[in-house]
Amino acid sequence: MFSNQHRYSGFINPISYAVDLLVINLFAYYLPINFLTPILFHTYISIIWVIISFKNEFYEVYRYTKVTYILKLLFSQFLFFFLTLYAFIGFFKQPNISRFVLGQYFLLVGLSISALKFLNYVLLMKYRERVKGNLRNVVVIGKNKKTEQLIDVFNNRAEFGYHFVKQFCPKDRGFDIQKTFDYILIKQIDEIYCSISELKNSEINEFINFADNNLKTLKFIPDNKNIFAKKLKFEYYDYIPVLSLRDIPLHNPINSFVKRSFDIIFAIIVILGLLSWLTPLLAIIISLESKGPIFFRQKRNGIDNKEFYCYKFRSMAPNQDADRFQASKNDMRITKVGRFIRRTSIDELPQFYNVFFGTMSVVGPRPHMVKHTNEYANKVDKYMLRHFVKPGITGLAQIRGYRGEIEAEADILNRIKFDIFYIENWSLFLDIKIVFQTVLNAIKGEEKAY
Template sequence: MKRRFHKYFPWLFVLGDLLVLALGLSVTALLFSYFINYPEINLALYGYFLLFWLLISVGRKDYKIGRTTEVGFTLKQLPESLIWLLGLLSIFWVPTQEHPLGIFFLIGVAVISVMFLGLFRVGVHLALKQYRIQGKNYRNAIILGKSGVSNKLSQVFKQRRDFGINFLGFYDDLDNRSINVRGGLPQFFEEAKDLDLDLIYISESLDAKFIKKVMDYADDKYIKVKVIPNGNLQLEKNLSFSKYGEFFVINVNDIPLDNMMNRVFKRVFDVIFSLFVVIFILSWMIPLVGILIKWESKGPIFFIQERNGVNNEVFRCLKFRSMTPNDYADTKQATKNDPRVTKIGAFLRSTSLDEMPQFLNVLIGDMSIVGPRPHTIPMNQTFQLQVEKYNSRHKIKPGITGLAQVKGYRGEIENLRQIRSRVRLDSFYIQNWTIWMDINICIRTIIELVYNRESAY
């Protein structure tokens, strides 16, 4: 339930917001038509309204409803966003209208919409709070290091059940016998795997090496870390803050794609791009390539292999089959002049056309257009023991292409230096993602495919 809610709520919230705005526009149009015989509005106005509103709301972070976001934030943002909307429509829509009351119609829409949207957004806040009070959509959390501040924070978790924080207790070396203290700090690493943790709160007063060890563990297990500050925090990562009642904590391993609207933008880009490829390319490529594969060797058209995706969840990755069926496909990488590779397979691999069916993986949500390349499960099991922070590449969906690939890291992984370089580039991408970076990588991928095929075999 925790993951499913997190996945679908952002889309439902944005869709609901747009539907309520459209309702406000329709009600205003009916009232103006009834009382002053205002002309019927066309669909273009709906398009202007919804597009501008979406851009404004995203830009002003109106859709940010975190666990600690108070309803006052939404109510404050709403009228300001509507003023921005009125300004844009006054520039782009009012001058095109022949009716002299066009500006008053917009004001009417704003007045009615502020009521409708206000009720909707407050309702969403209250519904979320009640949902969490009932013990749903919760996050499991522990606190490392017991102090006056961390003890008060634990009381906030208990009193504000609407935050949805299921506090499991403390780990502390100096006070490991009190109520809610599960044990000493070393015991945390022994028990953590059984706690299904989502959040780790750690006192800044603890030893810096211990804090780093916790952060490395959390990155490996996809757990969010929040530091309870004492004013002397010195960390290399970008920091953001969360407020729990009167207490501030510092988020130390957030990434851009933790933001709801960033995920929406990336998913919209993925769906539009993959739909275009599926309709206009794969619709004829799959039958054509399928005939050639079947003509050269017996076996299926597709090679389907289980790989690790986001949060290490297993998915079935699609490729055109480029080898004769063999028992080593999951454990042995393709090498130069590999005898398992068929003639048509060699062409597909050199041009990376064997990866094209993965646009279907993107469409159904297992992959993204851009992201860290998914490796086989045996490779992941090996590399995570040999490469520091290897598992952090699974914080986001795997991609058909990625920053490492456009930097020349394609094809066979010959040594640890290469995989370390890939992980470093994947980590940079994850920490610094923007939609423009995705577009840039897509363009550079096409250039790379045309001018550099040496590593693909």
């Protein structure tokens, strides 16, 4: 019901990043520029490229991006690259560097990366146009001049990769908003485009809530109507303005790449430095107290609501209620060793294997049991938004005291509030802050760590 079949192509931009960095460093290696310390230059130029790219949003090229915008990106990128490239000579006192060869290096890098960028852009467009791959299924709500223009863009610009499925007219007598929602779910629609002028404020709110709760992308075709006090993002499909309601930082491939890199590095450190010796030790201790497996695995819901197995050190005696009931205070199922490893969060450490293999992240909304996801999805507004990103070993809600057993409705409501804030305001620094606070909380001990 909640699955999203056509997620963003998260590997394209990280691969482009890696190829560009390879080009930058290969030309520096083979050209006779006469560096005193080549390693210093390679490090400097790589870091500078990443910083300039991040500031210029150089890799944020979307399916509807115009060629003129790419040219603007290239000009801005290489202007700053040129200045920082020659700044290296004076800043690091490199008198032997050939200015002429450095100029050749700049031109070769500029031409190569520009060619690669346009090649990537053209190949992706041809792939969508001819192979019909990487498509988004879309519906349009409204019937007026602007919606007709947008539908023309969807139908005539096949290279954008949008598959127009159906148009709904709210002004028709037979229009039923619930039937529209049912159709969107049945046909596995990815994106909904609404004409604001044809919807009542209450209907706009219904569409917002539906999209949030069912992992659908919702966009608006604007007019002069003041719809809501939200930070909105303008995009242009050909020359048609479109408003995006929610901007999720981790849907940016560069941010996703940064987070995944952080996850892999962190997971490797924990697996090699801690789990390599702690696992056999705990295996002996757990086995001595109660018979059963060392690890406990449980199906939980992850990104796009896909199910995966979440791993823990077993802290309970084997029982049939493990997949139905959360651990509660003074739970008789918990063993003596289990009580200690739960209180110190040691039982969660095997989830770093989940992180390493990509089903979880170090930081993110905590994954819930499948039973609880099905229950809360129908009861808690915007609950499904937490599945826009990978679940985490720890999260913002957990360091704010909302971990463990859900005893009252306020617990789940506050947990969702913090999860949504994290999703909409992610940064690497926020992840690091949450990790540090989690470690401090584990050392101090937490009230609900049982």
